Amino acid sequence: MANRQFITFYLGDDLFGLDILLVREINRNMDITKVDRAPDCVRGLMNLRGQIVTVLDLGVRLNIGARPIGRESSCVVLKTKAELGRSSHAGLDAHSAEDLTGLLVDRIGDVVSVEEDHIEPPPAHAGGIKGLFIEGVVKLQQQLLIALDVREVLRTQGESTP
Amino acid sequence: MPQMESELLLSFVQESREHLDQLEPDLLSLESNKSDAELVNRIFRAVHSIKGASGFFGLRKILQLSHTMENLMSRVRENLLVPDKIMVDALLAGADKLRALIDDVHRSNEMNIEAESNRLQALLTGKAGVSATSSAKGLSIDPSLIEHARKKGHFFYKVHLFTHKDIKDKGKTPLDYFKKIESLGQFLDSYTDITEIDGMADALAKDLMCVFLISTVLEKDLMVIALDIPEEQIAQLTPEQIANVGPLVPPAEKPRAAVLPVAAPEQPTTPEFAGAEPEPAAALQKSTGRSRANDTIRVSVALLDDLMNIAGEMVLGRNQLLRTSESIARNVPGMHGLLQNISLVTSDLQEKVMRTRLQPVGAILGKFTRIIRDMSHQLGKKIDLKLLGEEVEFDKSVLEMLSDPLTHLIRNCADHGIEPPAEREKAGKPLTGTIRLTARHVGGQVQIEVTDDGRGLNPAQLKSKAVEKGLAKAQDTAQMTDRQAFNLIFLPGFSTAEKITDVSGRGVGMDVVRTNIEKLGGSIELDSQLGRGTRICLRLPLTLAIIPTMIVGLGERRFAMPQVNIEEIVRLGGKNRIEAVRGASVLRLRGKLLPLVALDELLGSQETGADHGRGFALVLKVGENRFGLIVQTLLDSEEIVVKPLSSYIKNCRCYSGATIMGDGKVAMILDAVGIAGLADLQFAELEKESAALALKGQADLSETQSLLVFRNAGDETFAINLVMVARIEKVRTRDIERIGQKEMLKYRDSSLRLIRLHDYMPVSRPDADPEFLYVIVPRLVKHPMGIVVTQVVDAIQSTISLDETNLMGVGILGSAVVAGKLTIFVDIYSLFEAADPENYREEKAAQPNLAGKRILLAEDTAFFRAIMTQYLKEFNCVFDVAADGLEAWEALQRHRYDLLLTDIEMPGLNGFELTQKIRASETLRHLPVVALTALAADRYVQQGREAGVDSYEIKLDKERLKATLERILGGVRGLPPPASTANANHLVNLEEVRGG
Amino acid sequence: MKYEFAGTDLLIVPDNPLAAATINPLHKELTRLFADAGRFQNVVVDLSGVSILDSLGVNLLVGLYKECRKLNKPFRVTGCSPSIRRLFDLYKLTEYFGIE
Secondary structure (H helix, E strand, O other): OOEEEEEEEEEOOEEEEEEHHHEEEEEOOOOOEOOOOOOOOEEEEEEEOOEEEEEEEHHHHOOOOOOOOOOOOEEEEEOEHHHHHHOOOOOHHHHOEOOOEEEEEOEEEEEEEEEHHHOEOOOOEEOOEEHHHEEEEEEOOOOEEEEEOHHHHHOOOOOOOO | OOHHHHHHHHHHHHHHHHHHHHHHHHHHHHHHOOOOHHHHHHHHHHHHHHHHHHHHHOOHHHHHHHHHHHHHHHHHHOOOOOOOHHHHHHHHHHHHHHHHHHHOHHHHHHOOOHHHHHHHHHHHOOOOOOOHHHHOOOOOOOHHHHHHHHHOOOEEEEEEEEHHHHHHHHOOOHHHHHHHHHHHEEEEEEEEEOOOOOOHHHHOOOOOEEEEEEEEOOOHHHHHHHHOOOHHHEEEEOHHHHHOOOOOOOOOOOOOOOOOOOOOOOOOOOOOOOOOOOOOHHHHOOOOHHHHHOOOOOOOHHHHHHHHHHHHHHHHHHHHHHHHHHHHHHHOOOHHHHHHHHHHHHHHHHHHHHHHOEEEOHHHHHHHHHHHHHHHHHHOOOEEEEEEOOOOEEEHHHHHHHHHHHHHHHHHHHHHHOOOHHHHHHOOOOOOEEEEEEEEEEOOEEEEEEEEOOOOOOHHHHHHHHHHOOOOOHHHHHOOOHHHHHHHHHOOOOOOOOOOOOOOOOOOHHHHHHHHHHHOOOEEEEEEEOOOEEEEEEEEEOOOOEEEEEEEEEOOEEEEEEHHHEEEEEEOEOOEOEEEEOOEEEEEEOOEEEEEEEHHHHHOOOOOOOOHHHOEEEEEEEOOEEEEEEEOEEEEEEEEEOEOOOOOOOOOOOEEEEEEOOOOOEEEEEOHHHHHHHHOOOHHHHHHHHHHHHHOHHHOOOOEEEEEEEEOOOOOEEEEEHHHEEEEEEEEHHHOEEEOOEEEEEEOOEEEEEEEHHHHOOOOOOOOOOOEEEEEEEOOOOOOOEEEEOEEEEEEEEEOOOEOOOOOOOOEEEEEEEOOEEEEEEOHHHHHHHHOHHHHHHHHHOOOOOOOOEEEEEOOOHHHHHHHHHHHHHOOOEEEEEOOHHHHHHHHHHOOOOEEEEEOOOOOOOHHHHHHHHHHOOOOOOOOEEEEEOOOOHHHHHHHHHHOOOEEEEOOOHHHHHHHHHHHHOOOOOOOOOOOOOOOOOOOOHHHHEOO | OEEEEEOOEEEEEOOOOEOHHHHHHHHHHHHHHHHOHHHOOEEEEEOOOOOOEOHHHHHHHHHHHHHHHHHOOOEEEEOOOHHHHHHHHHHOOOOOOOOO
16 A cells, blocks of 8 residues: 655645655745745745755745744755656656745644545645645545645746746 | 666767767768768767667667668778768768657657668669678678577577787687687677777777677576686677677676767867868868777766856855954964965866866857758858867856857858859859858957858848838938947847748847847947958857856845946946936936936835935946946945756846855845846937937037137147137238238228237247138137138047146147147137237236135036136136036035136036025025026026026136126126127138138 | 789788787888888788788788778788688678678
8 A cells, every 4th residue: 555755734724745755855944035026926045055945935826825934934845856856756856846946834744644545636625725736635633634736836937938 | 667777778868969969070071071981980880889779778760770871881981882962961861860769769669760761771772782791890690590599598698809808818819719619609690890990000009899699508607707708798688689780788898889078179070171271171080089988987967067066155165264264364373374275276176167067169069060051052052161269168058058149140141141152253252152150268258250251231221121120210220330230130120131031030030149148248249341241249258157246235135246247336426416318317427328227126125215316326238238227235246156046036037146145145146138128228219318418519518629720830730719719711911911010901891910829929930921821810809819820720529638737838728639639729818918918908907806706616627617717817816616516515515705607517416506506595695606608598598597697608708707707796796788699600611711 | 921013013921920929020011011102002912821810910901901991992812711711701801801
């Protein structure tokens, strides 16, 4: 029986999760430099041991409102396409970006282990966000875990126009 | 697919690509170097390598196509076929298809290679001679032997032998050895690669490789012992693999085929040098050979990029370390030496890492040969491409960005520049057009030139095209120089072709080319001669990775502006004021109007509201244009490591990257080109405005004066301000009457006294009077006398800075260099005083009531300042001089003055504004103000009246000025009747008088 | 070795053995001969007197062949013993050496 592990985090009261294989690290450093004229979902840039991470405001991206930075705010730093490409998991790199990207969340939850077939298909809405961003939902003991479709979350707004 | 196999496949793809990269120029060269054995061999080996490995991976189509090509090359090698254009074309088509197959290797087996195969086969068939099996220098096997062995459960092996290493050095002879092998099993096939041997010279030294296939009952380890060769040289194969022809690369063994190195700086890839070259191209193309393969190693580009980053960070860290440890180092013995050491090693490391990224530009130049060849055929023109400087090395990133723009330029040359042969003949040019591509390092930059000897650019045509397309206005283009007309090409939407050939596209190119080059911090210039050709010059910085920048602050944040764009930095405030012209903020800089952009406004930052007038303006150059970026705080200049922008931010035109500062914070790198675009600066409009201002003449800020230049004797040149000249008369020398010592001339119903310069001034006397002389009749003097001169040179506008100390004497105001000649400026007043002391002494006697009066003079033009100063000295005033309105205002705060003598047109605060301020001030509003102007005009007078000016004077009219000053300071205020309106075009019909 | 010019032919007759022991002087002499390329057009190597041929001998023959190709002169080998012929077959040199 296939098992998947999820990194979970809260946006408001809702619990979301991403496949742990996609995550590079969780960072509590909130020294984010704002970038004017950047799209709203870009919270800013952060220095991660000499590399620049583009921090996306997950709330803006999911259309549930920008996240205020609080004591428990964290940045979930994702692996890059190159890093995933080197691993042995086929097809995972579709769920990543070329550059180092991080997601701004309110509070980090536990690592949750879920059996593959307990993941139900996405409803039209959950937790106030569109089904587009949801890969599936899992009924945990205490609440609903919304597994995010990272590919959708990371999708940039189409081809660049000057 | 198992992991290892996919790695091998990747390796195969990469290697094959390298082979194909070399293959194309080699094939192109083959046409002209048919008998070059080494060339033929190299082509053969390339195809052969691809064929061999493809068999292992089951890439059938690749195998088939390369096999056919190999066959063809093999015939060529044996002189059974001679390569001609048809064959080379077929091989090129084959190579192109191979590339397509390699690029999509997983689907290559489904792709169609019929066309290319048939073409090649057609060349193979119909040729007499050797049967297919023996002509192939690879292996080919009798299938029945395989079948037989398979049934018997025999093992199949592919064995590599080296004739020296494995046979000779072990004291064996080949005959014996092979006899031995035949005793072990069944030879299926074999061959020996003799391509390594070039000729007699190296024959004995070379270790030849022999490959054979054998079926045997012996298991592998027994075969190893029996053959007495290393295990890696024996590979066991399945019957299917044996059936696929080709040498196999055993998994554990390093491929022995020549590995083309990552960077091959010494190998010229150009096949086509013009016939004029003394050395045949072939001689220069030494094969890369086995020896070089061992000197290089393949490295992933990602790894090099990382190394580059790290080295960059290390440099910055080292810089910081040196800075912070300055003070400590003194107190710690030996530390200084340690720091030195680290510093040197770091610099060395960085330099070497940078070099790994350097690639010869030949890497991208090579493909142009092919492009030109194809285009020549397509367009029916004869074009020769000469490449020079392919070994010039560029940073990889720069090279990548150059490829597209260069391609576009080359295509343009071929398409629009070079004429069809008939046209060329008519023009007396050689039938073959030449395009020359040169790369070189010049002064810390890289320079690439594309030159053609084609029809050149027609400025008139460019202008009309631009107007036609609505990209420029007719009246603007009418005024353009040829150079400016050439730059019209860079306007978006331009294309000079009559019809759009699909070869070079729809005119979308040149503006994009320029933008891309400028984004790299480079520049592009065009020059052309109609009928002779065109030259395009690209300049680029050597590397993009670490750049010097200027750090500016905005609130808490910092931004970096690359130094390459910064021309100068101007502190705003005082003289440098922000003004509004046609609704845009501008700064006047040396007579030109500089459009301004405020950084905080541009970014839409919350920190707006700061006083822009007190910050700094970075004068940025973007292509031909300049603009100023207003920033509040100016911090250090620093070298930074450029980190690329993520895809989310790439669309922000104002940034070209990001960097991590010394304190770990992220700073954005500003993009001058992007900012100019975003701010939508109207350069053209302001250019016109600047020009208009310059032409206004009397309102001019620069020191342009209208001068009359003349000569008295020989070469000595004189000048007086045209304002002082009423008329110039041409007179017959014999009409001049002498009365006593004086000379007189009948002039308008009265007599005009004439004076000669040399009588009163320390200047040369002319030898003899010519038949005609000229008399300058001055204005602005009480008792005018005519000044006799022999030659009136010209009336010119010139900027002058008057030197009052060099030449001195009666009648000499000073000297200056005008139009390249040292010119004496005549002081009419002192001259006349010397000539007619009685009349002028009167004036002197009436000592002005000015002694002890304190006057403030505000005049920004040095020339007039000098003159006015002299006048004031003569008036015996106590006076101060201010260089502009603001200075004058400040001076007025500090001291008490009796009168202000002010120029009108001054930067910052002009004369009227100053007067208004004065009138508005409690303490100053009764101050008499006399306004000065070079020429009086009614509108000024009106304006002045409204501002509160007491009197209007002409700058050079000493007497009137004195009178006015006396009048005012003597106690009577009020405006006198307006000065006689002088007219700039009053008299000078110099066509009549210009002489000599 | 012996050699002679017959018309436009250069006929080379190496001694036995064509092998390491004697190869160097042979190589030197042949190099000297080939320096004067204008003297001959065709090159023929007669191996009738050779029964022992080792790797260096093969190399030398290949060298001669290549040199002739560079000079654009026909090259061939004659008088091979059966075993030497067999070797050339295995090496796939028979075509190059113009052996039927």
